[in-house]
Amino acid sequence: xxxxxxxxxxxxxxxxxxxxxxxxxxxxxxxxxxxxxxxxxxxxxxxxxxxxxxxxxxxxxxxxxxxxxxxxxxxxxxxxxxxxxxxxxxxxxxxxxxxxxxxxxxxxxxxxxxxxxxxxxxxxxxxxxxxxxxxxxxxxxxxxxxxxxxxxxxxxxxxxxxxxxxxxxxxxxxxxxxxxxxxxxxxxxxxxxxxxxxxxxxxxxxxxxxxxxxxxxxxxxxxxxxxxxxxxxxxxxxxxxxxxxxxxxxxxxxxxxxxxxxxxxxxxxxxxxxxxxxxxxxxxxxxxxxxxxxxxxxxxxxxxxxxxxxxx
Numbered sequence: 001x002x003x004x005x006x007x008x009x010x011x012x013x014x015x016x017x018x019x020x021x022x023x024x025x026x027x028x029x030x031x032x033x034x035x036x037x038x039x040x041x042x043x044x045x046x047x048x049x050x051x052x053x054x055x056x057x058x059x060x061x062x063x064x065x066x067x068x069x070x071x072x073x074x075x076x077x078x079x080x081x082x083x084x085x086x087x088x089x090x091x092x093x094x095x096x097x098x099x100x101x102x103x104x105x106x107x108x109x110x111x112x113x114x115x116x117x118x119x120x121x122x123x124x125x126x127x128x129x130x131x132x133x134x135x136x137x138x139x140x141x142x143x144x145x146x147x148x149x150x151x152x153x154x155x156x157x158x159x160x161x162x163x164x165x166x167x168x169x170x171x172x173x174x175x176x177x178x179x180x181x182x183x184x185x186x187x188x189x190x191x192x193x194x195x196x197x198x199x200x201x202x203x204x205x206x207x208x209x210x211x212x213x214x215x216x217x218x219x220x221x222x223x224x225x226x227x228x229x230x231x232x233x234x235x236x237x238x239x240x241x242x243x244x245x246x247x248x249x250x251x252x253x254x255x256x257x258x259x260x261x262x263x264x265x266x267x268x269x270x271x272x273x274x275x276x277x278x279x280x281x282x283x284x285x286x287x288x289x290x291x292x293x294x295x296x297x298x299x300x301x302x303x304x305x306x307x308x309x310x311x312x
Contacts, residue, residue, distance in 0.1 A: 016292070094263050097261055100174050102247075105190065108187045113191050147185045151184070164181070178259070
């Protein structure tokens with residue numbers, strides 16, 4: 001196990017270097033001139049040149065690349081071009097709000113989708129199964145924006161159960177007051193594709209010979225489903241959860257914008273609108289690093305879930 005982890009960590013180095021170079025090249029030669037964007041339409045050439053010198057954009061590309069790589073290694077991305085706030089401070093102050101909202105949504109999606117998917121897969125072809133498939137198809141056909149608008153109108157304005165917008169410095173207050181409505185709406189949307197996907201995993205396992213053999217030996221359906229079927233279906237489920245995790249750290253853009261949550265997702269939208277390259281670059285790099293780490297953890301979990309898995 002240790003040798004496998006070390007080998008995977010070493011393999012991440014060239015991958016990370018490729019991501020770093022790709023992001024640098026995209027922002028350097030494809031994203032346009034940041035000085036002209038920040039200066040605006042009415043800026044003179046002298047003003048644009050002054051902005052370019054202030055941001056260090058007048059230096060040779062290899063010098064900019066060295067500063068960029070040094071910032072990645074030292075976790076020092078400088079300051080935001082738009083607000084002059086340190087990028088590290090932006091992460092430290094916005095990420096907690098994103099995690100407060102998105103982690104409960106992720107947990108509810110997984111914990112609700114797995115038992116419901118197993119239940120409808122076990123009753124494949126029944127009225128319950130067909131009804132669940134119709135409901136999930138309808139849920140997938142409606143934009144998340146519609147859920148937000150209707151949810152705010154019904155649960156916020158009409159019934160008055162939840163506040164439509166707001167945030168506080170208390171995590172407990174946020175979880176009990178401001179998170180329930182966006183979490184409810186997000187789960188209503190997110191559980192539909194997860195349930196359909198997990199249902200297909202369970203149906204595939206239920207069709208294998210080992211299930212018929214277990215039943216022939218007199219095992220109860222509970223033992224067959226939870227001890228055998230669920231355990232074997234956990235590998236593709238873990239893969240799907242691993243793909244979802246990086247998005248948790250960015251947050252749902254619509255949720256944070258429409259519910260006025262001061263999270264990282266809303267900050268990224270503002271950075272894109274303001275062409276705030278240091279913020280966008282840092283998010284892109286850290287998401288790439290996070291994705292590689294999560295994939296490694298998922299591979300390790302495969303071994304823990306199924307001892308037959310061999311890590312090579």
